[in-house]
Amino acid sequence: MGIRGELFTTEVQAENRTYFFNVKENRVGDVFLQVVESKNVDGAGFDRHAVVVFEEEMQKFLQGFNRSLDFLEKNRKERLHLRQARSLHARGERKTIVRKK
Numbered sequence: 001m002g003i004r005g006e007l008f009t010t011e012v013q014a015e016n017r018t019y020f021f022n023v024k025e026n027r028v029g030d031v032f033l034q035v036v037e038s039k040n041v042d043g044a045g046f047d048r049h050a051v052v053v054f055e056e057e058m059q060k061f062l063q064g065f066n067r068s069l070d071f072l073e074k075n076r077k078e079r080l081h082l083r084q085a086r087s088l089h090a091r092g093e094r095k096t097i098v099r100k101k
Contacts, residue, residue, distance in 0.1 A: 007031070016040065031055040 008023040020036040032054045039047045053061045 033058065 005025045005027075006022055007025055010021050012019040012021075017037055017039045020034075020038065022034040022036065023031065024034055025031050032052050034050055034052050036048055036050045041047045
């Protein structure tokens with residue numbers, strides 16, 4: 001077992017953040033996933049936020065995560081269209097914004 005009960009860890013580098021996915025075991029044997037977002041704060045240290053999901057709740061957590069991901073993927077084009085239309089409107093150009101239902 002690794003440091004502080006770590007069973008597995010992996011990280012994902014994003015533009016200005018790092019996400020750590022740590023599978024850990026506590027002192028009483030409960031296994032959980034800890035997702036940590038770490039962001040450099042102007043060279044003065046790191047701002048960290050964590051979410052803990054216990055093993056027995058993982059399927060429910062993943063169902064919610066997957067529903068959110070599906071929503072993002074299905075609505076990506078519409079959001080881009082709306083963003084472009086708002087940008088044109090802010091510059092004084094006219095364009096009709098149509099939302100799909």
